[in-house]
Amino acid sequence: MKHTISVQVENKFGVLARISGLFSARGYNIDSLAVGETEDPDISRITIVVHGDESVLEQVTKQLNKLPDVIKVKDFLKSNIVKRDLILIKVFADKKVRAEIVEIAAIFRAKIVDVAKESITIEVTGNEDKVVAFIDLVKPYKIKEIVRTGIIAIERGEK
Amino acid sequence: MNGAKIILESLKKEKVNILFGIGGGSVIPLFDEIHKDKDIKFILTRHEQAAAHMADGFSRATGKVGVCVATSGPGATNLVTGLATAYMDSIPMVALTGQVATHLVGNDAFQEADTTGITRPVTKHNYLVTDVKDLAATIKEAFYLARTGRPGPVLIDLPVDIQRDSCKFSYPEKANIKGYKPKTGGHIKQIKEAAKLINSSKRPVVYAGGGVIISKASNELRAFASKGKLPVTTTLMGTGSFPADSELSLSMLGMHGTYYANNAVQNSDLIIAVGARFDDRVTGRVKDFAKGAKVIHIDIDPTSISKIIKADVPIVGDARAVLKKLVKHIEFKERKDWHKQIAKWKSKQPLIYKKDNKLRPQYVIEQLYKATKGNAVITTEVGQHQMWAEQFYKYNEPNTFLTSGGLGTMGYGFPAAIGAKFGKPKKTVINIAGDGSFQMNIQELATCVVNDINVINVVLNNNYLGMVRQWQELFYDKRYSQVCLGKSHKERVPDFARVAEAYGAKGISVCKKKDVMPAIKEALKYKSGPVVMDFIIEEEENVYPMVPAGAAIDEVLIDMA
Numbered sequence: 001m002k003h004t005i006s007v008q009v010e011n012k013f014g015v016l017a018r019i020s021g022l023f024s025a026r027g028y029n030i031d032s033l034a035v036g037e038t039e040d041p042d043i044s045r046i047t048i049v050v051h052g053d054e055s056v057l058e059q060v061t062k063q064l065n066k067l068p069d070v071i072k073v074k075d076f077l078k079s080n081i082v083k084r085d086l087i088l089i090k091v092f093a094d095k096k097v098r099a100e101i102v103e104i105a106a107i108f109r110a111k112i113v114d115v116a117k118e119s120i121t122i123e124v125t126g127n128e129d130k131v132v133a134f135i136d137l138v139k140p141y142k143i144k145e146i147v148r149t150g151i152i153a154i155e156r157g158e159k
Numbered sequence: 160m161n162g163a164k165i166i167l168e169s170l171k172k173e174k175v176n177i178l179f180g181i182g183g184g185s186v187i188p189l190f191d192e193i194h195k196d197k198d199i200k201f202i203l204t205r206h207e208q209a210a211a212h213m214a215d216g217f218s219r220a221t222g223k224v225g226v227c228v229a230t231s232g233p234g235a236t237n238l239v240t241g242l243a244t245a246y247m248d249s250i251p252m253v254a255l256t257g258q259v260a261t262h263l264v265g266n267d268a269f270q271e272a273d274t275t276g277i278t279r280p281v282t283k284h285n286y287l288v289t290d291v292k293d294l295a296a297t298i299k300e301a302f303y304l305a306r307t308g309r310p311g312p313v314l315i316d317l318p319v320d321i322q323r324d325s326c327k328f329s330y331p332e333k334a335n336i337k338g339y340k341p342k343t344g345g346h347i348k349q350i351k352e353a354a355k356l357i358n359s360s361k362r363p364v365v366y367a368g369g370g371v372i373i374s375k376a377s378n379e380l381r382a383f384a385s386k387g388k389l390p391v392t393t394t395l396m397g398t399g400s401f402p403a404d405s406e407l408s409l410s411m412l413g414m415h416g417t418y419y420a421n422n423a424v425q426n427s428d429l430i431i432a433v434g435a436r437f438d439d440r441v442t443g444r445v446k447d448f449a450k451g452a453k454v455i456h457i458d459i460d461p462t463s464i465s466k467i468i469k470a471d472v473p474i475v476g477d478a479r480a481v482l483k484k485l486v487k488h489i490e491f492k493e494r495k496d497w498h499k500q501i502a503k504w505k506s507k508q509p510l511i512y513k514k515d516n517k518l519r520p521q522y523v524i525e526q527l528y529k530a531t532k533g534n535a536v537i538t539t540e541v542g543q544h545q546m547w548a549e550q551f552y553k554y555n556e557p558n559t560f561l562t563s564g565g566l567g568t569m570g571y572g573f574p575a576a577i578g579a580k581f582g583k584p585k586k587t588v589i590n591i592a593g594d595g596s597f598q599m600n601i602q603e604l605a606t607c608v609v610n611d612i613n614v615i616n617v618v619l620n621n622n623y624l625g626m627v628r629q630w631q632e633l634f635y636d637k638r639y640s641q642v643c644l645g646k647s648h649k650e651r652v653p654d655f656a657r658v659a660e661a662y663g664a665k666g667i668s669v670c671k672k673k674d675v676m677p678a679i680k681e682a683l684k685y686k687s688g689p690v691v692m693d694f695i696i697e698e699e700e701n702v703y704p705m706v707p708a709g710a711a712i713d714e715v716l717i718d719m720a
């Protein structure tokens with residue numbers, strides 16, 4: 001089961017190393033990890049996507065909570081959340097196929113951010129399913145490079 | 160006030176009066192202040208690893224926070240084993256390390272090491288101080304973290320320029336760490352739930368670990384066990400948390416635990432774990448551990464609960480605080496059949512060894528127990544002697560058996576004994592050592608001689624890395640690979656008594672059973688410095704009972720001799 005965990009941490013030296021060290025030392029697999037400042041510059045938020053069964057996830061959250069620099073840990077499994085992943089994808093595209101790719105991008109409400117003679121770069125934002133679906137559709141044109149931010153998530157409503 | 164002085168003044172606020180360590184280029188300003196200071200004693204060790212173990216031994220003997228000091232680079236890396244040892248056993252400690260000047264950090268400067276990076280996985284927390292204004296508050300936080308919650312070592316890395324810089328000194332009243340609020344009380348609903356299980360249990364066993372000692376809950380554990388008439392087994396780390404001479408005591412469980420402790424656990428219907436963590440040396444094959452038992456797990460560290468064995472009633476809290484509440488809700492129960500059964504196991508397989516004329520390690524330890532009337536503080540190294548020290552000396556008080564349980568660090572016992580002696584100067588302190596382990600920090604004889612430290616080392620010299628040899632004997636068809644320490648079976652190397660004498664310590668060699676007691680008495684009488692007793696014991700004595708790694712804990716090997 002994939003879990004999206006949102007971790008509020010003190011914006012301090014070494015925090016990211018502590019968290020990534022915890023995952024590697026205990027053999028937990030990170031699917032993605034995104035870090036950034038929050039509305040409070042002293043606090044950062046790390047969004048981690050990790051998979052494992054219930055007992056693994058229980059340990060992951062407890063272990064994170066145990067770190068003095070970690071202020072709050074929330075497993076979003078049962079929450080109503082908005083999830084976003086942003087990717088930049090560079091696809092081989094000569095004149096012949098460029099129009100087709102632009103059309104696919106339009107359907108996905110993706111943005112063309114760069115065009116060169118032999119390639120086109122597209123920005124896609126959305127939840128994971130959408131991003132994966134997009135990648136699948138452009139795969140036949142040969143993908144040169146993909147860059148992803150990793151998932152970030154926020155709870156819906158007033159919470 | 161300069162940073163170096165701020166460090167010392169902060170340490171005094173934390174009631175520190177002794178430091179163990181070795182200096183160097185990046186702590187010279189600190190050492191200059193130490194030179195001027197009259198209140199803090201400094202013990203110059205011969206290796207930083209030993210300094211860390213001394214701070215650890217001081218802490219285990221007293222419950223106070225031990226402090227060690229090292230220079231940057233190699234000084235700091237030498238501390239790592241000591242930090243990891245303390246970390247695994249949840250020992251409160253603060254380590255101060257010098258670091259290259261802030262403007263040089265990251266430049267591969269002379270004697271630079273990424274100390275916070277290296278020690279991150281073996282400390283509860285660590286800090287690199289980059290502004291002298293943060294110094295006092297950082298020290299406050301470090302001590303607070305080290306001694307509260309599940310305790311552990313905390314390291315503060317101190318660039319040399321920070322020690323020289325000045326600012327106004329004011330020591331904060333309180334440490335305020337947003338993400339750190341350990342729960343101590345225990346949830347009353349859970350406590351009542353636990354009491355219900357205990358009251359209806361027919362075959363309960365209390366499984367007590369090092370957490371009982373750390374939280375100073377020994378009296379509460381006694382009250383709890385006697386009110387409920389609950390048998391108690393202790394882990395290696397829990398040794399001394401419950402009196403070994405109590406009728407309710409089952410002694411140690413697990414790999415080298417007693418037959419009766421392991422059988423009681425396996426046949427119980429309720430395990431009450433207090434300050435213990437179901438280590439693999441305790442559980443053996445996890446899926447066959449206490450299959451018919453419900454589990455109540457009391458621990459201050461939520462990550463320890465349901466990590467290995469799922470708890471039916473988890474209680475997050477300090478062992479002492481929780482036991483105090485729990486005892487009020489339990490009822491006295493005779494549990495006659497259960498105690499009768501346990502008595503049967505006890506008489507069927509007590510701890511035994513061969514009583515002949517040979518010099519056997521178990522005998523030495525029994526005599527040591529007699530001669531000290533069980534009143535000594537015992538430290539150990541790691542190996543067979545460590546297990547015999549647990550089995551054949553009886554511990555009735557907490558903080559009297561200091562051993563590296565989690566990490567299993569050879570070289571721990573001797574420096575830990577030195578630290579313990581500073582913590583408990585009136586006590587007889589004895590390190591029960593193996594001939595292999597003792598050589599890992601033997602250089603501290605110099606520290607003892609120079610400072611007149613009266614510590615006794617009892618070397619159980621079997622000419623082998625005995626515990627490894629035992630595994631090779633039992634599970635690898637006696638293929639003894641790289642375990643013999645002597646030149647031959649006749650010539651053991653070194654002659655420990657002569658090494659001791661060379662250092663200016665007292666050395667005693669014992670080869671015969673009849674000389675054991677007189678030699679021990681002689682050693683106990685000697686008060687002018689360290690003693691090394693070299694007991695030339697049977698080479699191939701084994702530790703029994705033994706549960707092979709990966710077996711269930713009632714699948715025991717017993718001495719076949």
Ligand SMILES: Cc1ncc(C[n+]2csc(CCOP(=O)(O)OP(=O)(O)O)c2C)c(N)n1
Pocket residue numbers: 540541542543544545567568569570592593594595596597619621623624625626627
């Ligand atoms: C630093 C370290 N290195 C290696 C080991 C592995 N080890 C465990 S017990 C042991 C043998 C210890 O020999 P000795 O001190 O003579 O004790 P004995 O078992 O003979 O009583 C070894 C090598 C260890 N625990 N610690």
Ligand SMILES: [Mg+2]
Pocket residue numbers: 542593594595619620621622623624625
């Ligand atoms: Mg040996």
